[in-house]
Amino acid sequence: MTKIFLQTSFENDLYKEQNHKKSKLFSYTQPIDFYDPVEFFTYQSSTFHGKRFFWKSSDEQLWTVGLGIAATISVDDAEERFQDSHTKWNQLLKDANIENPARVPGTGPLLFGGFSFDPYSEIEDEWEAFGHSILYLPSYMLTVTENQTYLTINAFSNNTVSAESLREEANKLVQQLKNDEKLLKENPIKIKNSIEIAPDKWIRSVDEIVNILKTTDTKKVVFARKLLLEFEESAQPSYIIKKLLEQQPDSFVFALEVGDYCFLGASPERLIKKIDHDVLSTCLAGSIGRGKDIIEDQKLGEMLLHDHKNLFEHELVVSMIEDALRPYCTDINIPAEPVLMKMPDIQHLYTPVRGKANEDFSILNVVENLHPTPALGGVPTKAALSIIREKEHMDRGFYAGPIGWTDYKGNGEFAVGIRSGLINRDKAYLYAGCGLVSDSVSEEELKETRIKFQPMLKATGGEIL
Numbered sequence: 001m002t003k004i005f006l007q008t009s010f011e012n013d014l015y016k017e018q019n020h021k022k023s024k025l026f027s028y029t030q031p032i033d034f035y036d037p038v039e040f041f042t043y044q045s046s047t048f049h050g051k052r053f054f055w056k057s058s059d060e061q062l063w064t065v066g067l068g069i070a071a072t073i074s075v076d077d078a079e080e081r082f083q084d085s086h087t088k089w090n091q092l093l094k095d096a097n098i099e100n101p102a103r104v105p106g107t108g109p110l111l112f113g114g115f116s117f118d119p120y121s122e123i124e125d126e127w128e129a130f131g132h133s134i135l136y137l138p139s140y141m142l143t144v145t146e147n148q149t150y151l152t153i154n155a156f157s158n159n160t161v162s163a164e165s166l167r168e169e170a171n172k173l174v175q176q177l178k179n180d181e182k183l184l185k186e187n188p189i190k191i192k193n194s195i196e197i198a199p200d201k202w203i204r205s206v207d208e209i210v211n212i213l214k215t216t217d218t219k220k221v222v223f224a225r226k227l228l229l230e231f232e233e234s235a236q237p238s239y240i241i242k243k244l245l246e247q248q249p250d251s252f253v254f255a256l257e258v259g260d261y262c263f264l265g266a267s268p269e270r271l272i273k274k275i276d277h278d279v280l281s282t283c284l285a286g287s288i289g290r291g292k293d294i295i296e297d298q299k300l301g302e303m304l305l306h307d308h309k310n311l312f313e314h315e316l317v318v319s320m321i322e323d324a325l326r327p328y329c330t331d332i333n334i335p336a337e338p339v340l341m342k343m344p345d346i347q348h349l350y351t352p353v354r355g356k357a358n359e360d361f362s363i364l365n366v367v368e369n370l371h372p373t374p375a376l377g378g379v380p381t382k383a384a385l386s387i388i389r390e391k392e393h394m395d396r397g398f399y400a401g402p403i404g405w406t407d408y409k410g411n412g413e414f415a416v417g418i419r420s421g422l423i424n425r426d427k428a429y430l431y432a433g434c435g436l437v438s439d440s441v442s443e444e445e446l447k448e449t450r451i452k453f454q455p456m457l458k459a460t461g462g463e464i465l
């Protein structure tokens with residue numbers, strides 16, 4: 001039987017091309033009985049630790065989990081990261097031998113990963129391993145979609161790999177999964193310390209930025225800050241993922257591991273989704289808390305729907321997304337007014353943007369055109385980014401950057417990596433930001449960031465600020 005190479009043989013080496021110029025991708029997908037995605041993520045964690053990803057879409061239509069790395073796509077030139085990733089992905093797929101009879105979106109060869117918020121930011125130590133972009137082709141992948149579970153195996157070989165040998169490998173894994181002892185019991189994570197980084201200084205910077213917004217043509221700047229958590233022991237991402245799934249059922253739940261670092265979170269905000277020709281982006285900006293009871297909650301919702309400051313924050317996002325999609329879509333449909341999106345801790349103004357993909361649409365290029373929307377950057381983008389660079393004094397890393405997947409058919413979905421944190425053993429940074437406009441009040445914006453820390457704080461068992 002031809003030897004096939006799984007996760008360790010070629011990881012990270014795909015583009016050191018001298019190593020295996022002639023090797024090509026063999027990919028095999030088969031339907032299997034349901035298997036819990038979080039249990040799959042935890043499977044043989046000592047082997048796969050540092051080489052895993054997890055994704056659940058906000059509408060629960062797709063769960064996908066990767067173990068091991070068949071190939072990594074990372075690019076040297078941060079400025080060209082979307083285009084270069086797109087090109088490398090196509091090269092990788094060119095001679096690929098793909099056996100995937102069901103051809104369901106999200107199965108077969110698929111890249112999962114993300115991009116830093118700002119390709120020009122200086123990378124701080126905690127984000128070193130991620131660089132400005134990282135996309136994994138997993139060795140083993142579980143996909144749950146349309147009430148069916150699929151297992152995909154990706155491997156590289158210089159020889160011909162028969163579908164038969166990949167099928168055997170898949171069956172072996174299915175058997176091992178069945179026999180696997182379920183490890184996830186209770187959440188052992190305990191927070192020792194939680195430290196907001198320089199909130200007073202942050203408030204002063206907000207005042208300075210609001211002043212700029214009052215006196216220049218810059219209309220909006222999304223300003224963020226971070227919070228340091230220290231745990232009693234190393235925090236296992238699986239427990240946090242499990243909590244996020246329970247506590248934030250209407251969010252995208254994502255995790256991306258690179259060595260001992262795991263970037264994860266529960267984002268309510270889709271950047272782009274494309275399945276066949278259907279395109280969906282969502283504008284989410286403008287926020288208010290949840291009420292103690294239904295009456296107060298409705299009152300707050302009504303206030304948000306009519307609040308000038310929040311409506312302005314929101315409108316800027318809608319018009320930018322419309323402009324960014326126009327070259328790639330026909331039949332763009334945008335409701336005239338936003339509606340409320342209610343998450344457990346916060347309510348937002350929400351406008352869906354729908355369209356049909358034209359022949360120029362390619363998901364990574366569209367992500368490039370959309371990022372950063374004014375829900376994460378500002379208006380005008382360039383001016384906002386330079387204010388963020390000057391005043392924020394932190395590396396956002398992948399926080400607020402695009403995170404998601406694309407498959408070999410060009411389907412895919414990316415969210416923005418907000419309500420998120422970077423876990424490193426017994427430490428984590430949590431991130432939260434808010435859209436500043438000329439009538440922002442700094443104390444209110446600080447409160448808004450406190451609410452936005454809650455999903456990650458609650459999932460790590462932390463105190464409510």
Ligand SMILES: C=C(O[C@H]1C=CC=C(C(=O)O)[C@@H]1O)C(=O)O
Nearest residue numbers: 285286287375418432433434435
């Ligand atoms: C930047 C964040 O939220 C954005 C998304 C929704 C609402 C926002 C706001 O109202 O300010 C932000 O633009 C964050 O959660 O860190």
Ligand SMILES: [Mg+2]
Nearest residue numbers: 286287434435
């Ligand atoms: Mg806001």
